[in-house]
Amino acid sequence: MDERNNVCIMIREAVLSGASKDRACDFLGYDIRTIQRWDKNQKGDKRKGRSDIPRNALSTEEKQEIISCCCDERFVNMTPNEIVPTLAGEGLYIGSESTFYRVLKENDLLHHRSETKPRTARHHPKALEAKGPEQVWSWDITYISSLIKGQYYYLYLIEDVWSRMITGWKIHYEESADYAAKMMSDIGKTTDLTGLYLHSDNGSPMKGATMLSTLQRLQVMPSFSRPSVSNDNPYSESLFKTMKYHVSYPQHFETIEKARVWVSNFVDWYNNIHLHSGISYVTPSQRHEGKDKVILQARAATYEMAKGKNPERWSKSCKKWEWKESVFLNPTRCKKEELKVA
Structure with a gap:
């Protein structure tokens, strides 16, 4: 109860200071509905629970029999999924597999005992917000x-x-952390990367010692996706699809030099000609250089002028050519809901 009250007090103070309740709850790791329930019921959980004992409940002796069976030298290295059918084959039934697991859990007897590495909890990667160029980069191979x-x-x-905007690229014969580190070092010679977040997946070139030491030297903060979760790195995945489904993509390249020539032309087209749907149909270079605001304002004015000439043709308001101030990578659930509403 003390911890619950302290959490509620901290969230109230944060809200009074100007923070949104959603963000305060998310920062502390609680669902907002949980906090709302705690605020409504300050005296704690008033549920009394079940007072009667089910008629089919296991007796103390039966539970002890299950524990003794699992701890027997014969079954000590077997799971309940193996123990139960083995006993059934001998004409003995003590309980189901789920009953075995439940009794073992109640008595703190469910632990990882194999020499294999236990399963590791995979947490959602840190949410990153970019409010301008050269703040958050995404890369992949x-x-x-x-x-x-x-x-x-x-x-x-x-x-x-x-x-x-594509800020760097290289083509090599193999995947290597050394090549990745060299690419970042070359970019660092012409661009100040201090404080930049660089997001990638969990591949060995991304987490190699050479790459990580280079990022540390450049004062770049690495960020990684969860293993086998491509959605954690959506911008790079989307870019690769745009590239490989481009009408001029040849599917196969005769030499690595020809591959480099084609990618060079593609990067020039993508950065300077391609109108990107994710940034209101301006080119990446226009947005990177801060020219997109003027372009979007001019479009909005053109739409308003056209509506003024023929208002009967416009059943609704003009299309909003909105300038996106912030772009999020792996936003939290609360932030996703805010973005949907917006």
């Missing part, structure tokens, strides 16, 4: 097919999450 079956070239590609 994708394969490019050669003419020889089973032989690939590997494209290393970095994208600015806020502007969607």
